[in-house]
Structures are given as structure tokens and as C-alpha cells.
Amino acid sequence: MALLSSARFRDEPVLERIRAADTTAYLSYGHQGGHVTAVQFALIDLGYGIHDGATGFFGDQTAAAVKLFQESHELDNDMIVGLDTISALDDAWALPFADRAEWQSWQERPIPEFNFTRKNELDRQTLGSLYSFNPEGAPLPLEYQDGLLLGIEWLLNPRGSPDGIFTPPASWGASPLDLYHCHMVLAKNPPPVTAWETARSLANVVRSRAGDLQLRAQMAGPVGTRPWTEAYREFLLATPEDGTRSFREAYVDVLKEVLDTGRATGQHAWLLWHTFEEPQGRPSDVASDSPRRQWWNAVTPYPTDLTHTPFATTTAAVFANTVSLIDLHFFIDRQYVITVLGPTHIEAGAIVHLETDRIDAAAAGLPYP
Incomplete structure (x- = not known):
């Protein structure tokens, strides 16, 4: 059963494991993959800059963005995407911000x-x-x-x-x-x-x-x-x-x-x-x-x-x-x-x-x- 709400994260196996408090799935420096990309896009779209973009690699820039997000949400700023951080990100993008392509279309659509x-x-x-x-x-x-x-x-x-x-x-x-x-x-x-x-x-x-x-x-x-x-x-x-x-x-x-x-x-x-x-x-x-x-x-x-x-x-x-x-x-x-x-x-x-x-x-x- 999916625990995450946002379509950015929902049913993504690693992120769902994090939401289920599986500490072995927590994201930190050096991790890479599509689940990292999803988190990077979520941070970027919320205004937490990652200069190189959503590369899928959890490096220095991603760690800094995670830390800023944690500080702004009064979370432990350990630069690890664990239960509290993924939950806060999911809440931020839950509904109707779920799909990144849809969110982008809102910014780019003519006749605003x-x-x-x-x-x-x-x-x-x-x-x-x-x-x-x-x-x-x-x-x-x-x-x-x-x-x-x-x-x-x-x-x-x-x-x-x-x-x-x-x-x-x-x-x-x-x-x-x-x-x-x-x-x-x-x-x-x-x-x-x-x-x-x-x-x-x-x-x-x-x-x-x-x-x-x-x-x-x-x-x-x-x-x-x-x-x-x-x-x-x-x-x-x-x-x-x-x-x-x-x-x-x-x-x-x-x-x-x-x-x-x-x-x-x-x-x-x-x-x-x-x-x-x-x-x-x-x-x-x-x-x-x-x-x-x-x-x-x-x-x-x-x-x-x-x-x-x-x-x-x-x-x-x-x-x-x-x-x-x-x-x-x-x-x-x-x-x-x-x-x-x-x-x-x-x-x-x-x-x-x-x-x-x-x-x-x-x-x-x-x-x-």
C-alpha cells in the first residue's frame, strides 16, 4: 500500500520504503538513481537550488539543498532524506502539485x-x-x-x-x-x-x-x-x-x-x-x-x-x-x-x-x- 501522496514520489519503491521508516533506504551523500532525481526535482521546484540540476547523483549541491529544506521546515538538518524529510517533501507536493510535467505546464502556459x-x-x-x-x-x-x-x-x-x-x-x-x-x-x-x-x-x-x-x-x-x-x-x-x-x-x-x-x-x-x-x-x-x-x-x-x-x-x-x-x-x-x-x-x-x-x-x- 502506497504511503506517499504525491505522484512525484508515490509508488517509487525506495521512497516508499523511506516513508515506511526503512532506515536502510534513507538517501545520503553518494546515492544515485531515479529516486534521487525525483527528490532533486522536488527541491529545485520548491526553490532550493541545485546548480547542476537533477543529475540523479546525491552530491554536495543536493546535500546543501536538503539541509536548507530541513532548516526551513524545522527538521534535523542532517542532510539525509529520511522519514521526516520525505514526509515533508511529500506534503509540499502532495496535491495537486503531484506531477512535475503538469506543474511545469502551469508556469509555461500562454494566456496566463x-x-x-x-x-x-x-x-x-x-x-x-x-x-x-x-x-x-x-x-x-x-x-x-x-x-x-x-x-x-x-x-x-x-x-x-x-x-x-x-x-x-x-x-x-x-x-x-x-x-x-x-x-x-x-x-x-x-x-x-x-x-x-x-x-x-x-x-x-x-x-x-x-x-x-x-x-x-x-x-x-x-x-x-x-x-x-x-x-x-x-x-x-x-x-x-x-x-x-x-x-x-x-x-x-x-x-x-x-x-x-x-x-x-x-x-x-x-x-x-x-x-x-x-x-x-x-x-x-x-x-x-x-x-x-x-x-x-x-x-x-x-x-x-x-x-x-x-x-x-x-x-x-x-x-x-x-x-x-x-x-x-x-x-x-x-x-x-x-x-x-x-x-x-x-x-x-x-x-x-x-x-x-x-x-x-x-x-x-x-x-x-
């Missing part, structure tokens, strides 16, 4: 103002803070607010994933490159009844209207640039003078129609989530078709918990077994404010002044002015 990590989610839970919804986004019905919060909180679970504690994370965070949308879908089995055609028609009207507004915004500048984004934002927020429904109202009309149809037919409408959207922001063992990317929960006719989709793990198979209605796109800032709109990320981005050129540059690993 909307890089909401599992560490941010842990801070929110620790502080007892609540999420709120940006009033300039779509005024979501409560069922969608609850469904989105359920998905976000479980997918950003700092203690694991929806599969349980200590399971590999379902997402490294909510960001324009990872978790930023979900698809409102129906399952093809059983086949959707014709009553859903009204919702699909309303969704098509919204998509067409978004396209028209995007064309109008080109008077301000090329698509995706800051001037275009600001012009598009004004159109999205505008109240039509002819008394017709505003864009945001028309978008919410689709969501309300989905709720009504689900209640009337008894068929589920699902929020279908895909995480780890961009390859450069994924763990090395997560491919495009990994089941860690495929999740869903129903919002109507009654809510359900978040689970893996029941289809084959490939994204193509998921969409082959579902019918798309409309998408919900969102961004989360460091004040726990969620901005939601659709039918694409362009609309939600415009509301928060985030141009698509910047998102595209980040996805391509390119600098942006």
Missing part, C-alpha cells in the same frame, strides 16, 4: 490570465470561494450553470479525476488550450425524436447570425485581430433597435428549447466534454483518442453525474454516436468568474477581450505581440 489550473481550483476550495458567472456572457438557465459547474469542478479535481482519488487528472486546467468548451449533444441510440428539430433549427439561426456579425466586424479590421474582436464584442452585446432578440438572448433561446424538449420527450441532452485539447498541453501518455479526454453529464430531463462517454474511446466514434445541438464555450479568470457564450470560442473570447489571433498563436507555440 485565463490559465486556471488545478492549483487555482485547490486554492478556491481552500478559501471557500464560489464561482460566479459573468453577466456579459450568456445569462444561463440554472440547469446549465449547475451542469457546467459540475463538469468544471470534477474535471479540475485537484485530488485526482472523476475516476477517483489519485487517478491521473482529466485536465491540467481550464484554458484556451485545454478545457474551454463542451458540446450539447444527443445520443443516437435511441434515435432523437423529431421534436429536437426545433432546437437544431434555432441553433442554426444562431450560427448564421454569428457569421453575419463577424462579417460586419471586418469593417474594424481583419478577423481575429484586436480591433475586429472589440467590434464583434459590441455587436454581440448590442440590443437590436428593431425589437428583435439580441444575440445572447437568441443563444439562450436554444438552451431553453433543449431543456423543454428534454422534459417533454424524456430524452437526455448531454454536455460532452473534451479535455487536453492541444497536444502541447497534454501529458506525454495522453493521445488524441485517450479516454481521459472523453466525458459527459446530462442536464435534461434530469441532471446526471460526470462519467466517461459509453462509446469507443476515439473522438471520431464519440461524434459518430451523437447528434450535435450547440456548443458552450467558456473562460475562467483568477477571480473565479466564468464567461460563457457560443456557438464557438470566438464569441466567449470577444466578451473577455481575447482575440482569436492570440489564441491561434498560443496553440501554434508562436509569440504574440
Whole structure:
């Protein structure tokens, strides 16, 4: 049974033996191996410098770093990684700092103002803070607010994933490159009844209207640039003078129609989530078709918990077994404010002044002015 919590150390045989108070496994000067490397990375990432880096050899620099760590944690500064030291290191990296690759991604992820990590989610839970919804986004019905919060909180679970504690994370965070949308879908089995055609028609009207507004915004500048984004934002927020429904109202009309149809037919409408959207922001063992990317929960006719989709793990198979209605796109800032709109990320981005050129540059690993 593993005694260590952090994925940096958990199930590493030598470190687990140290945690079990096996003095024959304690690390000291001259030891070497992957377990030494894990300890070195933990010290380096906490700010205890090892000039030569994580070499896997316990030499003078590592001994000095261990001593500084012990002193700062009021431990015996014997420069030996024993029970007390490995326990303190494990506590420092326990949750959600467990995986070094994830921790590094938090430091390097572009668009930092909307890089909401599992560490941010842990801070929110620790502080007892609540999420709120940006009033300039779509005024979501409560069922969608609850469904989105359920998905976000479980997918950003700092203690694991929806599969349980200590399971590999379902997402490294909510960001324009990872978790930023979900698809409102129906399952093809059983086949959707014709009553859903009204919702699909309303969704098509919204998509067409978004396209028209995007064309109008080109008077301000090329698509995706800051001037275009600001012009598009004004159109999205505008109240039509002819008394017709505003864009945001028309978008919410689709969501309300989905709720009504689900209640009337008894068929589920699902929020279908895909995480780890961009390859450069994924763990090395997560491919495009990994089941860690495929999740869903129903919002109507009654809510359900978040689970893996029941289809084959490939994204193509998921969409082959579902019918798309409309998408919900969102961004989360460091004040726990969620901005939601659709039918694409362009609309939600415009509301928060985030141009698509910047998102595209980040996805391509390119600098942006």
C-alpha cells in the first residue's frame, strides 16, 4: 500500500520504503538513481537550488539543498532524506502539485490570465470561494450553470479525476488550450425524436447570425485581430433597435428549447466534454483518442453525474454516436468568474477581450505581440 501522496514520489519503491521508516533506504551523500532525481526535482521546484540540476547523483549541491529544506521546515538538518524529510517533501507536493510535467505546464502556459489550473481550483476550495458567472456572457438557465459547474469542478479535481482519488487528472486546467468548451449533444441510440428539430433549427439561426456579425466586424479590421474582436464584442452585446432578440438572448433561446424538449420527450441532452485539447498541453501518455479526454453529464430531463462517454474511446466514434445541438464555450479568470457564450470560442473570447489571433498563436507555440 502506497504511503506517499504525491505522484512525484508515490509508488517509487525506495521512497516508499523511506516513508515506511526503512532506515536502510534513507538517501545520503553518494546515492544515485531515479529516486534521487525525483527528490532533486522536488527541491529545485520548491526553490532550493541545485546548480547542476537533477543529475540523479546525491552530491554536495543536493546535500546543501536538503539541509536548507530541513532548516526551513524545522527538521534535523542532517542532510539525509529520511522519514521526516520525505514526509515533508511529500506534503509540499502532495496535491495537486503531484506531477512535475503538469506543474511545469502551469508556469509555461500562454494566456496566463485565463490559465486556471488545478492549483487555482485547490486554492478556491481552500478559501471557500464560489464561482460566479459573468453577466456579459450568456445569462444561463440554472440547469446549465449547475451542469457546467459540475463538469468544471470534477474535471479540475485537484485530488485526482472523476475516476477517483489519485487517478491521473482529466485536465491540467481550464484554458484556451485545454478545457474551454463542451458540446450539447444527443445520443443516437435511441434515435432523437423529431421534436429536437426545433432546437437544431434555432441553433442554426444562431450560427448564421454569428457569421453575419463577424462579417460586419471586418469593417474594424481583419478577423481575429484586436480591433475586429472589440467590434464583434459590441455587436454581440448590442440590443437590436428593431425589437428583435439580441444575440445572447437568441443563444439562450436554444438552451431553453433543449431543456423543454428534454422534459417533454424524456430524452437526455448531454454536455460532452473534451479535455487536453492541444497536444502541447497534454501529458506525454495522453493521445488524441485517450479516454481521459472523453466525458459527459446530462442536464435534461434530469441532471446526471460526470462519467466517461459509453462509446469507443476515439473522438471520431464519440461524434459518430451523437447528434450535435450547440456548443458552450467558456473562460475562467483568477477571480473565479466564468464567461460563457457560443456557438464557438470566438464569441466567449470577444466578451473577455481575447482575440482569436492570440489564441491561434498560443496553440501554434508562436509569440504574440
